[in-house]
Amino acid sequence: MINVKQVHKSFGDLQVLKGIDLEVGKGEIVSIVGPSGAGKTTLLMIMGTLEKANSGKVMIDNNDLSKLSEKKLADFRNKNIGFVFQFHQLLPEFTALENVMIPALIGNMKQGAAEKKAKKLLAMMGLSERMEHKPAELSGGEKQRVAVARALINDPVVVFADEPSGSLDTDNKAELHSLFFELRSQLNQTFIIVTHDEQLASITDRTIHMMDGRIVEKISD
Template sequence: MLIAKNIKKNYGNLQVLKGIDLEISQGEIISIVGASGAGKTTLLQILGTLDRADSGEVFLDNINYNSLKDKELARFRNEKISFIFQFHNLMPEFTALENVCIPAWIGGKKNTEITQKAEEILTMLGLKDRIKHFPSQLSGGEQQRVAVARALINSPAVIFADEPSGNLDSKNAEELHQMFFELRKQFNQTFVIITHNEQLANMADRKLVMQDGQIILNSDGI
């Protein structure tokens, strides 16, 4: 489903990625761990179309998106890829419902259908009574669940998450981790997650350990 071949990336004279090969199947939950500077975020950004590799190829659903032009890539990203970050990045002037709808509105989808879908997702994530609340009226855990709902709205092929529970307390972090697996069970959703949370890393189907721009271990989770 997602295939990376010999991905290399330099920033000036610094070689950040040194030839990454990776295959991820539909419905897999992959964790990526490693020390700061190992290349985790750079790899995630290239896989997620936020940056381009200097060389190599990345395929998602048989489309080599490293060769797409900027406008094509933006459309492809909106349709196929979503993100969850450490900080929820919600728009403060919009309600929870509106925040979830934004990616679909950008993609030109019909407002009535999207609003209904957003309400269904928020309800499924336990936020039925918070739909019309603004981010400032939500707890940290609730805000991150809104961010998860936003990531789901376009039914992406893959969701990339960069330290998604890094800003949450242990209870909300554990609930978020369990949510990923429930979403996989319900939608066969694929997740690629950078994390320093050892529990989440070991829960994944596979744990990739990065060091000095390379994957040095590719192991099954517990």
């Protein structure tokens, strides 16, 4: 479903990715781990179309992302890719419900349909009573569940998560990790997760180890 072939990326003279090959199947939950500076987030951003590789190819659902114009790439991202970031990136002036609806409205879903779907997703996240609250009125765990609902609103083929539990306490981490697997069970959702959380990495279907811009067999302690 996702196929990365010989992806290289440099920032000036700094070579960050040095020929990455990776395949991820539909419904897989894959973690990417490694020390800071290994290239994990850069790889995630390239697969998520937020960065461009210097060379190589990324295919998602048989779409060669390098062949899409900026406008088509933005449209593809909106319809096919969900994101969950460490600090949730919710818009503070909007309610939880409105935050979840925004990607659907950008994708030209009608307001009524977007609201209905957003409410269903927030209910699935256990947030039925928190829909009209703004981010400042939500706990850290609630904010991340809103972010997950937002990532799912357009039925993406894949959700990319960058340190999604990095700012959460132990209980909220466990809840978020369980949520990923519940969503895979209910929606056959694919997740690719960059994490330093060993507990999360240990329960994913597969762990990709990175070091110095390459995928390695396993990072020694």
